Amino acid sequence: MEKLMITGGRPLQGTVSISGAKNSAIALIPAAILAESEVILDNLPLLSDVAVYSEILEELGATVAWEGSQMKIDPSSIKSIPMPNGPVKKLRASYYMMGAMLGRFKEAIIGLPGGCNFEPRPIDQHIKGFEALGATVANEHGAIHLHAKELRGNKIYLDVSSVGATINIMLAAARAKGATIIENAAKEPEIIDVATLLNSMGAIIKGAGTETIRIEGVSELHGCRHSIIPDRIQAGTYMIAAAATRGNVLIDNVIPKHMEALTAKMQEMGIGIEEYDESIRVLGTPRYEHVDVKALVYPGFATDLQSPMTSLLTQAQGVSVLSDFVYSNRFKHVPELVRMGAKIRVEGRSAIIEGGRLNAAKVKAADLRAGAALVIAGLTVSEGVTEVTGVEYIDRGYDHLVSNLRHLGADVWRQTE
Numbered sequence: 001m002e003k004l005m006i007t008g009g010r011p012l013q014g015t016v017s018i019s020g021a022k023n024s025a026i027a028l029i030p031a032a033i034l035a036e037s038e039v040i041l042d043n044l045p046l047l048s049d050v051a052v053y054s055e056i057l058e059e060l061g062a063t064v065a066w067e068g069s070q071m072k073i074d075p076s077s078i079k080s081i082p083m084p085n086g087p088v089k090k091l092r093a094s095y096y097m098m099g100a101m102l103g104r105f106k107e108a109i110i111g112l113p114g115g116c117n118f119e120p121r122p123i124d125q126h127i128k129g130f131e132a133l134g135a136t137v138a139n140e141h142g143a144i145h146l147h148a149k150e151l152r153g154n155k156i157y158l159d160v161s162s163v164g165a166t167i168n169i170m171l172a173a174a175r176a177k178g179a180t181i182i183e184n185a186a187k188e189p190e191i192i193d194v195a196t197l198l199n200s201m202g203a204i205i206k207g208a209g210t211e212t213i214r215i216e217g218v219s220e221l222h223g224c225r226h227s228i229i230p231d232r233i234q235a236g237t238y239m240i241a242a243a244a245t246r247g248n249v250l251i252d253n254v255i256p257k258h259m260e261a262l263t264a265k266m267q268e269m270g271i272g273i274e275e276y277d278e279s280i281r282v283l284g285t286p287r288y289e290h291v292d293v294k295a296l297v298y299p300g301f302a303t304d305l306q307s308p309m310t311s312l313l314t315q316a317q318g319v320s321v322l323s324d325f326v327y328s329n330r331f332k333h334v335p336e337l338v339r340m341g342a343k344i345r346v347e348g349r350s351a352i353i354e355g356g357r358l359n360a361a362k363v364k365a366a367d368l369r370a371g372a373a374l375v376i377a378g379l380t381v382s383e384g385v386t387e388v389t390g391v392e393y394i395d396r397g398y399d400h401l402v403s404n405l406r407h408l409g410a411d412v413w414r415q416t417e
């Protein structure tokens, strides 16, 4: 078992460069299935989820060449084979195989997704979308069976603006007959990134990034080259870590516009923020004010930064209230932070956080962002060693975490037992 060991108390100093967005990458790789020739993805993050996705594509018969941050996917010899088990079970985002396979082959059998299950995460809106496009969908023995004689465009109103459902419907509709309109679509930057790739492949998608997306189906898509947007959650995590340790860090290769909800909250707390074209500097100060934070869909405060933000708010004066309106119970980091001496109680969708000092402890990451929260908490504690287990979750979303933090002056290392 691997652990992250942290002796904190050192202000982070220096520059960290952010890699490509995980939540884009794991949609862009399956999107390549829809093309008839080579798709090249640049600025890819080196993450376990990306490795699993390349395994899935190879199992289908694609040629995948992954070197550094570039992946070349030749999908020309892909075959439609059922995937009820195997690597699809390791990923939450394997649900994108449904939209991509349906778009290309009009059929798919995909095992129900795994991944970070901090609470039940239904896919009813994805299924509603596939059915509206003319597919029959059945859940048999833990796998979703999809089949369509032909896919026909339709108008689909999403009951919740789901990131996954919006992308999945775009994937299938890109090769359907006629026009599809998604209303109440999610507006996250990753959706624009997927639409940009699909359009470079010859798709006709307009309105990505707004609540109405229009997709004119085409019969064939071709290869292209695409550079993935920077990971705004990874960037936000380093910004929060810099502030929590009262450091001075330049976060490079970010799109500052994507970070607005976080930068506004950090400024409200009294943290120094300098914005440049593609970077943001975070300057810690001795005293932080308490704030209330509401995690919402984009452009609101990202739910994926809710857990890291909890750790930062333990360093503020007074009582902060952090509510999550995307997930109803994403608070698995709280009992672990309490183990470190934090004064936090959860009431319904909110964590009520009273600022105060934390202590080193042995804690366990129950999911990816909970893991990030615990690492940040550990970085604030100067006495003793904080031990974080559940490293496999953290590796799903943060490449080079240990080397990046060490480069910023943190005393962090991996230990295998």
Ligand code: EPU
Binding pocket: 023, 024, 026, 092, 093, 116, 120, 121, 122, 123, 124, 125, 126, 127, 160, 161, 162, 163, 164, 165, 186, 188, 233, 303, 304, 326, 327, 328, 368, 369, 397
């Ligand atoms: N929802 C439904 N029905 C659906 C789909 C979603 O009720 O069919 C609900 C969910 O239960 C949740 C809300 O809608 O309460 C939002 O879910 P969404 O579908 O937007 O989330 P997702 O696509 O499953 C992606 C990211 C998550 C991120 C969310 C919200 C990927 C692979 N995952 O999940 O990322 O939290 O959007 O921004 O892109 C992470 O990176 O740590 C992570 C969990």
